[in-house]
Each structure stands twice: as structure tokens, then as C-alpha cells.
Amino acid sequence: MKRSWPILGVMLTLATLTLLMTSCGQKSSPPPPPETATQLPETAPKPQEPQQPPETIPPAVTHPEEPQPPPVPPKPRPEVKNPDTYVVVGIGDFIDTLDPAAAYDTGSGSIIFNIYETLIFFDGPHPDKFVPWLATAVPSLENGLIRDDGRTYVFPIRQGVKFHYGPVKDANGNEIPGSGVLTPEDVEYSFERGMLQDRAGGPQWLLLEPLLGVSSILDLAKQVESELHGTDPSQIKSIDDVSPEGLQEVCRRVKATVEVEDGSAVFHLKEPFAPFLQILVGTWGSIVDKEWVMTEIKEINKKAGWDGSCDTWRKFYDPPTEESELWGVTNGTGPYILERWRREEEISLKIYKDYWRERPAYLNVNIKFNREWATRLLMLQNGDADAVSILPRNRDQVYPLVDQGLVTMYKDLPDQCMSFWMPNQKVNPENNPYIGSGQLDGDGIPPDFFSDEDVRKGFAYAFDWDTYITEALEGDSVQAKTIMIKEVFGYNPDVPYYSLDLEKATEHFKRAWGGQVWEKGFKLFMPHVPGGSRVALDILKANLEKINPKFKLEALEFQGTQITQDFNNDKIPFDSSGWCQDYHDPHNWAYPLLGSTGYFGRFLDIEPELQKQLDDLILQARRELDPEKRKELYYQIEQINYDHALLIPIEQGVFKRFTRSWVKGFFWNMAYVGTYYWYLWKE
Numbered sequence: 153m154k155r156s157w158p159i160l161g162v163m164l165t166l167a168t169l170t171l172l173m174t175s176c177g178q179k180s181s182p183p184p185p186p187e188t189a190t191q192l193p194e195t196a197p198k199p200q201e202p203q204q205p206p207e208t209i210p211p212a213v214t215h216p217e218e219p220q221p222p223p224v225p226p227k228p229r230p231e232v233k234n235p236d237t238y239v240v241v242g243i244g245d246f247i248d249t250l251d252p253a254a255a256y257d258t259g260s261g262s263i264i265f266n267i268y269e270t271l272i273f274f275d276g277p278h279p280d281k282f283v284p285w286l287a288t289a290v291p292s293l294e295n296g297l298i299r300d301d302g303r304t305y306v307f308p309i310r311q312g313v314k315f316h317y318g319p320v321k322d323a324n325g326n327e328i329p330g331s332g333v334l335t336p337e338d339v340e341y342s343f344e345r346g347m348l349q350d351r352a353g354g355p356q357w358l359l360l361e362p363l364l365g366v367s368s369i370l371d372l373a374k375q376v377e378s379e380l381h382g383t384d385p386s387q388i389k390s391i392d393d394v395s396p397e398g399l400q401e402v403c404r405r406v407k408a409t410v411e412v413e414d415g416s417a418v419f420h421l422k423e424p425f426a427p428f429l430q431i432l433v434g435t436w437g438s439i440v441d442k443e444w445v446m447t448e449i450k451e452i453n454k455k456a457g458w459d460g461s462c463d464t465w466r467k468f469y470d471p472p473t474e475e476s477e478l479w480g481v482t483n484g485t486g487p488y489i490l491e492r493w494r495r496e497e498e499i500s501l502k503i504y505k506d507y508w509r510e511r512p513a514y515l516n517v518n519i520k521f522n523r524e525w526a527t528r529l530l531m532l533q534n535g536d537a538d539a540v541s542i543l544p545r546n547r548d549q550v551y552p553l554v555d556q557g558l559v560t561m562y563k564d565l566p567d568q569c570m571s572f573w574m575p576n577q578k579v580n581p582e583n584n585p586y587i588g589s590g591q592l593d594g595d596g597i598p599p600d601f602f603s604d605e606d607v608r609k610g611f612a613y614a615f616d617w618d619t620y621i622t623e624a625l626e627g628d629s630v631q632a633k634t635i636m637i638k639e640v641f642g643y644n645p646d647v648p649y650y651s652l653d654l655e656k657a658t659e660h661f662k663r664a665w666g667g668q669v670w671e672k673g674f675k676l677f678m679p680h681v682p683g684g685s686r687v688a689l690d691i692l693k694a695n696l697e698k699i700n701p702k703f704k705l706e707a708l709e710f711q712g713t714q715i716t717q718d719f720n721n722d723k724i725p726f727d728s729s730g731w732c733q734d735y736h737d738p739h740n741w742a743y744p745l746l747g748s749t750g751y752f753g754r755f756l757d758i759e760p761e762l763q764k765q766l767d768d769l770i771l772q773a774r775r776e777l778d779p780e781k782r783k784e785l786y787y788q789i790e791q792i793n794y795d796h797a798l799l800i801p802i803e804q805g806v807f808k809r810f811t812r813s814w815v816k817g818f819f820w821n822m823a824y825v826g827t828y829y830w831y832l833w834k835e
Contacts, residue, residue, distance in 0.1 A: 230558065232814045232834050233535040238515040241528050241540040245496045245521055251478035252438035253346030254471075256355040261435045262826020266501060266517075267316075268438035268484035271307045271339065271417070272429065279736040279823035280641060282429060286310050286334060286439055286485065287417075290429070293777070302424030302777050307417045309336045313508045315441040317483045322447075331443035334485060339417035341442040343410045345458050348403060348465045351473075355436040358734055362425035363409040367749075369402060369469065376401045391469055403462035424775045426782060427737035434735055435825065444483050454481050487513040487830040496521055501829070514817075514833035532559065538812045538834075544626055550810055560813045565820045566639055567805030569732035570632045572745075573611065574799060575602035578757035580722040585708060586677040587725060592665060594673040594702060601674070602725060603759070606664035608797035611726070612650040613657035614695040615688075621803055624687035628808070632801035634790045635745050639822060641779070642738030642786030648794050649801065658699050673702020678727055679715040680707040688728055688802070722755055728802060736823040738786045742770050745799055746789065758798060766792060 246259025252268050255261055272290050275281040282290045287307035291297035297306040311334075318332020330337060343359065350356045350369040357367045366372045373394045374385035380397055388394060394402070411418050421428065431437070448456040457477040458468040473479060482490040487507045491500040501517040520537075522528055525546055531537035533553060542550055553559040581590055581599040588596025602608055617631045633649035636642065662670045678689055689707055696703040710718070718724055729752065733740050744750040747770050748763050758766065766789065773785035793799055811818065817832040 230535060230814070234538075235834055236516055238517050238815070238829060238832060238834075239531075239537045239539075240517070240519045241531055241537045242519060242521050243523055243541045245499075247493065247499070249473050249476060249479050250482050250490070250493070251476040252435050252440070253342075253349050253356065253478075254351040254354045254473065254476055255435055256351075256353065258825045263490075263499065263501070264435045264438060264482075265486070265825055266488045266829055267482045267486045267490055268435065268440070269486045270433055270435075270437040270439065272433060274433060274821055274823060277819045277821045279639070279821055280430075282433065284310075286313060286339070298777075302426075302775075303421045305419040305421070305428060306413075307339070307419075309339060309415060309417055310334065310508070311415075313485050314506055315444065315483050315485055316489045316504055318441060318444060320441070320443045320447050328443045328447070331441060334439065335442075336412040336415055336417050338442045339439055340410045340412050341445075341460060342439045343419075343437075344406055344460070345440070345445070345468075346436060347406050347409075348458070349468055349476075350470060351476075352470050355434065355734070358431050358434065358436060362421050362428050362431065363419065364405060365422035369406075372405065373398055373402050376405070391466065399466055400462050403465050407462070424777060426774055426777055427735060427739045430735040430737045430740075433823070438484065440478070441483055445477065452481050454478075488517065491516075513830045515829060517829050532810075532812070535812060538815050539810065542810060544628065547808070554810070557813055559810050560815070562809040562811075562818070562820065564806045565809060566637065566822050567732075567807060568637065568736075568822055569730055570637050570804040571728055571730040571802040572632065572635075572799045573615070573802060574724075574727055574729045574752060574756070575608045575611065575797070576722070576725050576755055576757060577603040577759070579725045584723045586679070586718075586723060588675045588677065592668050592672055592674065595675050597674045597676050597725065599725075601676075603757070604664050604669075605796055606660040607669065608800070609650075610657045610660040610664060610669075610699075611692070611696075612797050612800045613653045613660065614692060614699060615650075615800070615802075616652045616691050616695060617802070618652070620688055620691055624685055625803065625805075629803040629805050632804045634801060635793050635799055636738055636741035636786075636790075637733070637804050640733070640736055640738055640741065642742075642773075642783050644787045644790045647787070647790045650794075650797070652695070654695065654699055657695075661699060661703075670700060673700060673704065675704040675706065676726060677706050677708040679718065679724055680709050681712050681715065682709050719755070733823075738782075739770070739774050742773065742786060742789050746770065746793065752799070756798060758796075762792070762796065 246257075247263060248257050248260045249255050250260065250264060250267075252264050255264055269286050271285060271287040272282040273285040275283045284290055286309065288310050289295060289297060289308055291305045291307060297308075298304070299306065313334035315332050315334065319327040320331035321327055347356050347359055347363070348369065350360070356369075360366050360368065360372070364372055366375065370388070370391060373391060374388045376398045377383040377388055377394060378385055380401065381395065409420050411420070419428075442460070445457040446459050448454065455477040458465055480493060485508065487504055487509070488501040489504050491502045493499050498521070499519040503513045503516055505512050507513070525543070528537070528540040528542075529546070529549055532540045532550070535558075550559060550561075554561045578600045579587065581587065584590070584599070587599060587601075590596050590598060592598050592601070621627060621629045621631065631649070631651075634644060634647050638645070664670070680686060680689065686707060689705065693705040696705050715724075719727075731741070731744060731752070743753070745752050746756070746758075746766050747753040748758075748767050769785055769789050769792075773782050773789070776782040776785060809818075809820075814834045815832060816835055818827070819831070821828075
């Protein structure tokens with residue numbers, strides 16, 4: 153989600169803030185959540201046990217020569233404040249949109265997945281296990297709901313589930329049939345609406361890829377126009393260039409992907425797609441009330457949405473964020489109702505009393521914003537907030553609250569993101585400020601400098617991971633060893649990985665470019681945001697100069713927008729970048745990082761024969777439904793990345809989470825986009 157950052161400094165800042173902001177949600181009521189949800193991560197340090205007076209210690213273990221600590225009376229247990237509400241104080245408003253078809257950031261998602269629901273959901277803390285949610289069964293080959301060799305998925309839809317608002321009435325005051333209650337038609341409409349809307353920079357490519365084999369509606373339109381009229385796809389620059397017949401056909405093909413059959417929603421995939429269930433769990437798979445979305449509701453200033461017709465979908469394609477009819481209003485089936493959203497002031501969620509599961513939520517949720525750390529700390533200390541945003545530099549002021557038993561600390565929680573060095577093997581040389589002279593003459597590098605494998609391996613062995621993680625990240629990371637986080641299926645714990653070794657780096661640099669690199673040296677510029685961290689760059693720079701004084705690595709300062717533009721224009725030869733998973737599956741790592749059309753892979757310019765090998769393996773693994781065969785394919789991909797130093801993994805974050813100790817029920821599921829408040833209570 154918000155899938156990447158072109159520079160590591162920006163990535164680390166955003167990742168930290170996101171993880172801190174998602175430390176939300178809880179409620180007060182004595183009964184605990186289901187067993188699968190009560191597994192707590194390790195907390196540390198634990199509140200100190202009261203010490204016994206010296207006279208109660210047996211003589212055999214006393215040491216009279218050592219002074220004995222005075223008795224410590226038990227501390228009175230603080231009274232629970234706001235027992236019916238979980239209060240969070242963040243730094244700033246993190247919501248982009250509340251339209252689940254358009255949201256593609258963790259801030260928006262952390263609210264949406266408490267209000268809306270998907271067909272299936274995660275089984276408690278397990279990011280790779282699912283339970284039925286709005287569907288009554290999780291499709292599998294064994295239960296016959298995955299058919300046609302993985303091309304058809306059938307979801308029986310749960311009956312009797314109510315939306316928060318409804319039924320909807322027409323202009324004459326008559327109730328619209330089907331409104332207010334979940335139906336298979338709502339499921340069909342939700343997915344069709346999302347795909348046809350296809351907000352730029354949004355999440356719909358995740359559904360378009362398995363269902364239609366394209367990454368955007370515009371790409372589908374290009375295919376259609378080529379088939380109908382023989383139009384050169386390059387001539388289709390926008391949806392405005394598509395003919396009326398083409399628009400109709402695009403809609404028809406989208407509608408053919410999701411159909412209603414005998415009380416079930418049936419999905420027809422382009423080809424077998426192993427991670428399909430993981431994709432459906434995302435907030436982009438949320439189910440909306442078809443009739444409610446279609447209706448204009450003046451009382452809440454909601455415009456009428458798409459009416460489901462192929463004649464009208466174009467009007468709702470790629471709307472500006474705040475022009476979506478669902479931008480600031482919600483109507484889901486989940487445990488929470490949006491009570492209010494005041495920009496930069498407050499987000500309030502209230503319990504939905506008619507929630508369809510065995511119980512409603514325990515706690516209302518109130519999220520406030522305050523940029524002053526002193527105020528946030530005081531609110532946490534006084535119990536006026538149950539969780540607050542805490543930057544790493546402020547943690548030392550929170551640890552005493554942990555020692556006093558007022559705050560619980562959950563530590564070593566694995567992040568969904570990782571960072572890596574990205575060597576671009578063939579950059580765009582036009583007006584390129586990063587390559588100096590553009591020659592291998594000591595004053596620059598040629599555009600294909602990193603096409604030499606020995607150059608890439610020399611850089612890999614020149615970086616000091618331990619120093620970087622200790623100094624820059626304060627130990628809140630572990631070294632990443634392959635192209636995916638270690639918690640995801642397909643991660644190979646035995647794959648070799650690079651570590652600091654200046655002797656090996658020297659060997660590779662002496663061989664690079666037939667010895668010219670060692671003889672002439674190089675001068676390489678790396679992008680840097682003013683005020684951002686330079687620790688990684690400085691560590692690498694110092695080690696390169698230690699290897700050979702002719703090796704020069706310099707920072708080139710630009711604003712983030714300029715660096716992003718240079719990245720998209722394929723100009724940056726070497727940089728640290730990062731990726732956060734969209735869904736918890738190895739395809740969402742292998743394809744974007746190493747695929748020829750992936751987000752990063754398209755800029756690596758890997759040698760064509762090797763790139764074809766990787767693309768074939770990625771496609772084969774995506775189609776493979778046998779877990780063991782699929783795992784072996786990802787092992788091969790990870791090994792190839794190491795053998796050729798295509799991407800050089802840096803680190804995967806681990807982080808800490810702090811809440812008042814009266815908050816219970818928290819567990820960490822690394823595939824969540826935030827805190828799922830339904831599990832939480834206070835006592």
C-alpha cells in the first residue's frame with residue numbers, strides 16, 4: 153500500500169509514522185475475544201514485582217554485608233479512564249479517502265477495514281490463514297469452490313447480514329428492494345464498480361491483474377480498441393480516446409468477471425492465480441450496498457454513484473479523490489460505524505449494535521490529532537489517551553511508564569516493508585546529473601556501469617549492515633537477506649546473502665570492466681533529500697574510499713518530488729529504495745521487484761536472457777496451486793537474485809507498540825493495515 157518510496161530516508165520516516173499511527177483501537181467489557189485472537193506478542197519490560205522486606209528472606213540466601221533494598225509497597229491499580237472508548241492521539245490526519253475502491257494507503261485502510269468487510273478475513277493473528285466472513289466458506293480445491301483448474305472461485309454469500317444504513321428509499325418514499333441487506337448482487341456490484349472506477353494510483357490493478365490480465369482499465373481499453381478497430385495501442389493516451397463501442401466492450405468484459413449464481417458470487421479469472429484469496433482480503437475487496445451507493449442522499453451530502461449501466465460508467469472513471477460519492481461517507485457491514493470525521497481534528501467510530509457476528513465490539517474509538525509531543529506524552533501518562541504516536545527519539549520518555557506498569561510495550565513486531573540497494577544496469581543518460589562525465593574516467597560512470605556483475609557485487613560487499621542498523625535505525629531492524637520479508641511463504645531461510653567483506657569487494661572491483669574500474673576509479677552521485685538521513689550513504693562512501701581512494705560516492709540534494717521524477721525517468725543509477733507488501737504473498741515481492749514490468753523490475757534493465765528466465769519463473773509460480781512446487785520456484789528466484797546481485801537487500805523493520813496496560817486483546821497480524829478494534833477491550 154502506497155507501494156514504494158524512491159529514497160530510503162523518506163521510506164523510513166513514512167514507515168515509522170504509519171506503524172505508530174496504526175497503534176489504535178480497543179474496548180471495555182469483561183468477556184475476552186475468541187481464542188485465536190488472544191495471543192499477545194511478548195511484552196517487555198514487565199512491571200517490577202513488589203520486593204519482599206529483608207526479614208522475609210531466608211537466612212541462607214541473605215548477605216548481611218550487602219545493603220538490602222527497602223520494601224516496595226504495591227502500587228494502587230489505576231482506575232480505567234474512558235472505559236467504553238479507545239482513545240488514540242496521532243500527529244496528523246492520515247486518511248486519504250473512505251471509498252474502499254479508491255483507498256490505497258494504510259491510513260485510510262486502517263479505518264475502512266473496521267467499517268467495511270470482505271468475503272473472507274484473516275484467522276486472528278495468522279496472515280496466511282483465512283476464515284469465512286461475508287461468504288460462508290473459504291474456496292478451496294478440496295471443497296469444490298475452486299474450479300476449472302483455478303480459474304473459477306465460488307463464494308456462497310451469507311444471508312441476513314445488515315448494512316449500517318437502510319433500507320434505502322426512492323424519491324417517492326418507497327423502499328428499494330435489496331437495499332440495507334447483503335445480497336450476492338452487492339458483491340458483484342462492489343467489484344465491478346471498483347474496477348471500472350480504477351482511480352489513478354489506486355488499488356484496482358490488484359484485481360484487474362488476475363481477473364482480466366491487465367494492470368489498468370486503460371490497458372484493457374487499448375486491447376479492446378486494437379481488436380475492434382485495429383487501433384495502435386500507443387494512440388490511446390486516455391479514456392477520452394476510446395470509442396463508444398470500445399467503452400461498452402470494456403464494461404462488458406469487466407462485468408463478465410463477476411457473476412451471481414444461486415446465491416453465490418462467482419469470479420472468473422483470466423488464468424490460475426495462486427494469490428487470489430490474499431488479494432480479496434484487502435480493503436479494495438470491501439462490499440458496499442449497491443442501492444445505497446447508487447442513491448443521492450441529501451441529508452449526508454452524498455451524490456449518486458454509478459447505476460450499474462455500461463452506458464454510464466465512463467462518468468465515474470478515475471474521479472478526483474474528493475469527488476467520489478464515498479469519499480467522506482460510509483455504509484458497511486463491519487463492527488463500526490463512522491460517527492464523524494473532522495479533518496485534522498478527530499475521527500470517531502461508534503459500535504454497530506446490530507453487528508452480525510456473535511457479539512458487537514467492546515469499545516468505541518476516538519482518534520485525535522496533536523503535533524506536540526509533550527501533550528501526547530502527558531495524555532498517555534494521565535490515561536487520557538490509550539495510545540499515542542511516539543517517534544523513536546521520544547521512546548526514552550515512555551520507558552519509565554512501562555517500568556511503572558502504566559504502559560505495555562510490545563516489541564520486535566515484524567514490519568511489512570523492507571529496503572534494498574537498487575543498481576540500475578542501464579540508466580537514461582539524457583541530462584542525467586547522477587553519472588557525472590558519463591564515462592569511466594574517474595569523473596563519472598557510463599550509463600551501463602552496473603551492468604557489470606562484479607561492480608554490483610563490489611558494492612554489495614562494501615556495505616556495513618550492522619553499523620547501519622545500530623546507528624541509523626537504533627536496532628529497530630534486522631538485516632534483510634532475500635527479496636522478500638522472512639514471514640512470507642516462499643522465503644528461503646538458507647539462501648546465501650551479502651555481508652561486509654572488504655577483501656571480497658576488492659576482488660570484484662579489480663575484475664570489474666576488465667580492470668578499468670580499479671585503475672581509473674569512478675564518481676557516482678546518489679540522490680538525497682535535504683535534512684534526510686545520510687547514514688547509509690556515508691557508511692557506503694567511507695568503505696568504498698577505504699577500498700580505493702579513486703572510488704567517489706557523493707550525495708546530490710534534490711527535493712523528493714524531483715527525485716521521484718528522476719526515478720520514473722530511469723535516471724538514477726544506484727539508490728536505496730523500499731517496498732511494503734500489498735498482500736501477504738511472495739508474488740507481491742517477486743513480481744514488483746524483479747519482473748520486467750514490475751514497479752522496480754522495469755527499471756533494473758536486467759540482461760534480456762536472465763530477465764526472461766525470471767519472468768518465466770514468476771509467471772509459473774503465480775499459476776502454480778501446489779504449495780510445495782510453488783515454494784521451490786520462489787527459492788530459484790531468490791537464488792538468482794543473490795547469484796547476480798540484482799537487488800541487494802538492506803533491512804526489514806521491527807518495531808515497538810505502546811498502549812496503556814488496561815487495554816487488552818491486542819495481537820499483531822502483520823497483514824493488517826491497522827488495528828482491528830473488534831478484538832479489544834479494557835480492564
